[in-house]
Amino acid sequence: MKIGFIGTGDIAEAVITGIMRADFPVQEISVSARSRHISSRLSETYDTVRVLEENQQVIDSGCDLVFLAVLPQQAKEVLEPLQFRDGQEVASLIATIPVEQIADWSGATGLITRAVPLPPVAELRAVTVLSGPSERLETLFERLGGVIVAQSLQQLNALSIATTMMGTVFGIQETVTEWMGQQGVCEPDARRFMSSLLLALAKTGVDADRTFAELRRAHSTPGGLNAQTFEVFSEEGGRDALTKALESVLSRTLAASDKN
Numbered sequence: 001m002k003i004g005f006i007g008t009g010d011i012a013e014a015v016i017t018g019i020m021r022a023d024f025p026v027q028e029i030s031v032s033a034r035s036r037h038i039s040s041r042l043s044e045t046y047d048t049v050r051v052l053e054e055n056q057q058v059i060d061s062g063c064d065l066v067f068l069a070v071l072p073q074q075a076k077e078v079l080e081p082l083q084f085r086d087g088q089e090v091a092s093l094i095a096t097i098p099v100e101q102i103a104d105w106s107g108a109t110g111l112i113t114r115a116v117p118l119p120p121v122a123e124l125r126a127v128t129v130l131s132g133p134s135e136r137l138e139t140l141f142e143r144l145g146g147v148i149v150a151q152s153l154q155q156l157n158a159l160s161i162a163t164t165m166m167g168t169v170f171g172i173q174e175t176v177t178e179w180m181g182q183q184g185v186c187e188p189d190a191r192r193f194m195s196s197l198l199l200a201l202a203k204t205g206v207d208a209d210r211t212f213a214e215l216r217r218a219h220s221t222p223g224g225l226n227a228q229t230f231e232v233f234s235e236e237g238g239r240d241a242l243t244k245a246l247e248s249v250l251s252r253t254l255a256a257s258d259k260n
């Protein structure tokens with residue numbers, strides 16, 4: 001398979017790194033020159049990657065699958081001048097822009113799928129959400145950590161919006177380690193301690209065939225300290241705040257989709 005990337009930024013680099021690390025069978029990966037420092041780094045690191053100056057050259061390089069990895073506000077301007085080969089498959093990584101809009105701007109006639117990979121695909125450790133079935137993308141992302149094919153736009157939005165928790169998860173750790181700092185624990189120790197705790201808990205979540213509610217109860221003796229932390233967190237609006245944050249991102253996502 002030959003693959004192309006239009007927009008060679010952070011997430012394109014993560015996907016390409018994952019493809020290489022997984023030893024996924026690709027003959028060639030053509031990438032657009034921008035971002036120059038990333039495309040140069042990739043072509044210097046991997047013989048399979050070649051940099052092409054124009055976006056159209058990526059499409060014309062004979063690739064079976066073209067990834068679109070520019071920012072939403074760049075998409076219209078980047079896509080409108082392009083001429084896709086009849087039936088050429090497209091994977092749009094562009095947040096919030098519906099598949100129909102990508103088809104309209106690009107004129108692409110092949111299968112267009114939205115994909116939501118996350119940076120840890122570079123280490124083959126993230127599950128990628130797809131907006132619908134695609135044999136090529138399912139095979140590829142399965143090797144990069146796994147795939148969930150959304151069954152509806154509502155599901156796709158929910159799965160995509162859950163990924164916006166990344167900053168908040170670090171923010172929670174930041175808050176706890178700051179509090180530990182006030183109690184005299186040095187930052188490196190606090191960070192190492194929290195990270196290893198969360199790593200172990202994440203592994204429990206992946207391995208155990210139990211809901212998070214069951215896991216929470218299993219980790220909270222009634223009347224015990226763990227239970228107290230969650231009770232106070234909930235009473236003080238912590239759970240509601242998280243739900244509100246997700247709802248606010250959903251509203252923004254729906255508004256952005258409507259605008260396009």
Ligand SMILES: NC(=O)c1ccc[n+]([C@@H]2O[C@H](COP(=O)([O-])OP(=O)(O)OC[C@H]3O[C@@H](n4cnc5c(N)ncnc54)[C@H](OP(=O)(O)O)[C@@H]3O)[C@@H](O)[C@H]2O)c1
Pocket residue numbers: 006007008009010011012032034035036055069070071072074078093094095115116117118119
């Ligand atoms: N990062 C993530 O975790 C993540 C996850 C899933 C989806 N996404 C989505 O993936 C897309 C890319 O995100 P990102 O984080 O990789 O952003 P990014 O690092 O800013 O990448 C955007 C890339 O597009 C390039 N670009 C801008 N104008 C271009 C043009 N006319 N022709 C060709 N390339 C052009 C930029 O190059 P210059 O630097 O030269 O301007 C940059 O390399 C976004 O739509 C984002 O929502 C990101």
